[in-house]
Amino acid sequence: MSKQEHGSSTHYAVHWQEEQYYYPGPEFIGQANCTDPEIYQRFSLDKFPECYKEFAELLHWDRYWHTTLDTSDAPFWKWFAGGRLNASYNCVDRHLQKHKNKTAIHFVPELEDEPIEHMTYQELYRRVNETAAVLQEFCGLKAGDRVTLYLPMTPELPVTMLACARLGIIHCQVFAGFSGKACGDRMWDSESDILITMDAYYRGGRLLNHKANADQAVQAAESAGQKVSRVLVWRRFPGRYSSAEPMVENRDYFLDELVKQNKNATIQPVSMPAEDILFLMYTSGSTGRPKGCQHSIGGYLSYVTWMSKYVQDIHPEDVYWCMADIGWITGHSFIVYGPLSLGASTVIYEGVPTYPDAGRCWRIAQELDVNIFHTSPTAVRALRKVGGDEPARYNYHFKHMTSVGEPIEPDVWRWYYEVVGKGRAVIVDTWWQTETGGFLCSTMPAIDPMKPGSAGPGLPGIHPVVYDDEGNELKPGEGKAGNLCIRNPWPGAFQSIWKDRERYIKSYYGKYNRDPQSKDWRDWPYMAGDAAVLESDGYVRILGRIDDVINVSGHRLGTKEIESAALSAEGVAEAAVVAMPDEIKGMVPDLYVSLKPGIDPSHELEKKLISTVADVLGKIARPAHVYIVPDMPKTRSGKIMRRVLASISNRRDIGDVSTLANPEIVEEIRQQVQG
Numbered sequence: 001m002s003k004q005e006h007g008s009s010t011h012y013a014v015h016w017q018e019e020q021y022y023y024p025g026p027e028f029i030g031q032a033n034c035t036d037p038e039i040y041q042r043f044s045l046d047k048f049p050e051c052y053k054e055f056a057e058l059l060h061w062d063r064y065w066h067t068t069l070d071t072s073d074a075p076f077w078k079w080f081a082g083g084r085l086n087a088s089y090n091c092v093d094r095h096l097q098k099h100k101n102k103t104a105i106h107f108v109p110e111l112e113d114e115p116i117e118h119m120t121y122q123e124l125y126r127r128v129n130e131t132a133a134v135l136q137e138f139c140g141l142k143a144g145d146r147v148t149l150y151l152p153m154t155p156e157l158p159v160t161m162l163a164c165a166r167l168g169i170i171h172c173q174v175f176a177g178f179s180g181k182a183c184g185d186r187m188w189d190s191e192s193d194i195l196i197t198m199d200a201y202y203r204g205g206r207l208l209n210h211k212a213n214a215d216q217a218v219q220a221a222e223s224a225g226q227k228v229s230r231v232l233v234w235r236r237f238p239g240r241y242s243s244a245e246p247m248v249e250n251r252d253y254f255l256d257e258l259v260k261q262n263k264n265a266t267i268q269p270v271s272m273p274a275e276d277i278l279f280l281m282y283t284s285g286s287t288g289r290p291k292g293c294q295h296s297i298g299g300y301l302s303y304v305t306w307m308s309k310y311v312q313d314i315h316p317e318d319v320y321w322c323m324a325d326i327g328w329i330t331g332h333s334f335i336v337y338g339p340l341s342l343g344a345s346t347v348i349y350e351g352v353p354t355y356p357d358a359g360r361c362w363r364i365a366q367e368l369d370v371n372i373f374h375t376s377p378t379a380v381r382a383l384r385k386v387g388g389d390e391p392a393r394y395n396y397h398f399k400h401m402t403s404v405g406e407p408i409e410p411d412v413w414r415w416y417y418e419v420v421g422k423g424r425a426v427i428v429d430t431w432w433q434t435e436t437g438g439f440l441c442s443t444m445p446a447i448d449p450m451k452p453g454s455a456g457p458g459l460p461g462i463h464p465v466v467y468d469d470e471g472n473e474l475k476p477g478e479g480k481a482g483n484l485c486i487r488n489p490w491p492g493a494f495q496s497i498w499k500d501r502e503r504y505i506k507s508y509y510g511k512y513n514r515d516p517q518s519k520d521w522r523d524w525p526y527m528a529g530d531a532a533v534l535e536s537d538g539y540v541r542i543l544g545r546i547d548d549v550i551n552v553s554g555h556r557l558g559t560k561e562i563e564s565a566a567l568s569a570e571g572v573a574e575a576a577v578v579a580m581p582d583e584i585k586g587m588v589p590d591l592y593v594s595l596k597p598g599i600d601p602s603h604e605l606e607k608k609l610i611s612t613v614a615d616v617l618g619k620i621a622r623p624a625h626v627y628i629v630p631d632m633p634k635t636r637s638g639k640i641m642r643r644v645l646a647s648i649s650n651r652r653d654i655g656d657v658s659t660l661a662n663p664e665i666v667e668e669i670r671q672q673v674q675g
């Protein structure tokens with residue numbers, strides 16, 4: 001598969017090939033939850049799907065399932081069908097008997113003079129129950145209803161998620177860094193008429209006015225046709241409102257006050273069918289419209305619990321810190337559901353990793369005695385840049401570290417290993433997606449050697465395969481890149497795209513399905529949308545997305561979403577977004593626009609375009625560069641050739657453009673961009 005074949009939509013970032021192995025040390029192996037290399041045999045394809053019972057057995061079930069995998073509505077897989085359970089019970093109540101005084105959540109506020117909160121499981125139980133009481137009694141919510149959460153990184157977020165889960169309410173958390181408009185669009189899509197938010201939170205030393213964003217979300221939802229009946233506002237400092245926005249009468253309520261009125265309320269966890277929906281998580285795809293990935297209660301929770309135990313190697317005495325945002329799948333799976341289901345102590349940090357200085361993360365690790373650390377290559381690159389020597393100044397000891405969300409360059413990997421991990425911690429480079437619920441490819445930390453730049457083999461039970469565009473299997477070691485697929489379904493996989501079964505089938509199974517009528521899972525390999533090389537040792541080297549998705553700092557953004565945001569600015573006729581590698585963020589978007597007749601290019605207009613994209617989508621989507629060009633390079637049929645623009649941004653060979661409708665424009669744009 002060459003770049004040409006995939007045209008404009010290829011954003012390969014990775015060109016390295018690495019064959020150096022690093023081995024887990026005896027100290028780690030001696031204590032690890034899984035050291036048995038036979039585990040891969042226990043999860044071989046001939047044991048499928050019954051092998052996954054082992055995952056579900058980590059949970060408390062109210063009623064056991066009768067069918068491990070129901071394929072009758074393929075490819076809409078139903079795991080543990082017939083079973084009943086409650087996710088909130090599994091993450092909270094079941095730990096009370098033995099661990100009620102154990103810390104469930106360490107909350108680290110961004111400002112260092114605000115004390116760290118250590119919330120016990122008993123305290124978490126109380127807060128989840130009181131919040132559930134408000135949802136049930138004050139809001140009248142019940143199982144199956146959707147509620148949108150637009151919350152920052154404070155304990156109120158997991159408390160609210162677990163309160164929803166207790167009642168079987170489907171939570172749809174939108175990343176707090178997204179714009180109000182993006183949140184409103186998701187409220188409309190998920191048909192939520194209640195928004196739960198917070199007045200303010202700290203980021204980079206400033207108390208941000210988040211209620212203003214929430215008000216915009218309501219406006220956007222309502223102008224799209226979704227009525228919003230209530231906005232529940234947690235206050236960052238209970239009892240003190242930290243926003244300048246007025247509270248709207250009969251719509252806005254302080255949630256901390258309502259909770260107080262329900263002091264010590266207890267709400268029975270609702271026994272839910274395993275296959276009901278736990279939450280929706282929106283992610284970007286090839287079109288402008290985000291996809292609401294639907295995750296199940298039983299399959300998802302089993303999967304993330306197993307992964308937390310055996311891939312994250314969480315033991316009861318560990319202090320585990322995942323620095324992702326709970327607003328993304330990593331935070332859902334590996335800050336909240338996985339660790340809490342295991343009864344672990346999980347850290348939530350409110351702010352920026354480098355605030356107020358480059359030593360902040362390592363001070364937190366030292367103070368809380370964190371021994372498992374989980375973050376993204378973007379954060380590792382930023383931490384290295386601002387304070388390459390800082391970790392050595394602090395007295396913390398990690399046994400285990402995770403890299404997630406983007407490919408990690410071998411050089412960055414080595415700094416992570418040697419300096420952050422002090423040469424002692426194992427690293428798992430976990431490849432997965434919003435859709436997959438939990439990890440798919442990674443080394444098993446005490447069994448497999450690590451190889452910088454490669455995610456590792458398929459985890460036990462996950463059977464990766466790489467196909468070329470014709471559906472031929474590319475063998476390990478062949479050195480060819482193709483489409484990364486998984487041969488079999490797994491319990492953590494999303495069930496569907498909310499209200500869009502067609503798009504689910506088409507996006508993930510359309511290309512390689514062998515028979516649309518088939519009820520046999522073997523006919524439905526899952527296509528991830530990433531290009532990869534399967535190496536001779538069976539490790540998977542991820543090259544990047546093959547669709548119109550850019551991974552900016554580990555945040556997934558659709559180029560089409562950015563383009564349509566740019567098109568909403570006055571005077572813009574056409575917009576095209578391409579990906580550019582960035583030293584810290586991995587990838588960043590470059591925006592090309594052409595203007596309507598009579599509109600002149602100006603620096604002001606460029607600035608306006610950047611702020612429009614930030615307003616529509618959020619700051620993370622801001623283009624790195626804006627180029628106002630006289631015309632777009634186009635095919636004879638009028639299609640914008642994004643591939644040509646990508647080559648110009650990336651200073652690559654542009655190739656043959658003689659077949660374009662307007663080949664002369666290419667050189668003009670090249671000069672404008674490259675000088």
Ligand code: WTA
Pocket residue numbers: 283328329330403404405406407408429430431432433434435455528529530542544545551554555556
């Ligand atoms: C990319 C984040 C290389 C990949 C959990 C995938 C990775 C997309 C890795 C999903 C990794 C994730 N190495 N690339 N270890 N992990 N990706 O849905 O392109 O936000 O398809 O889920 O991130 O991003 P998402």
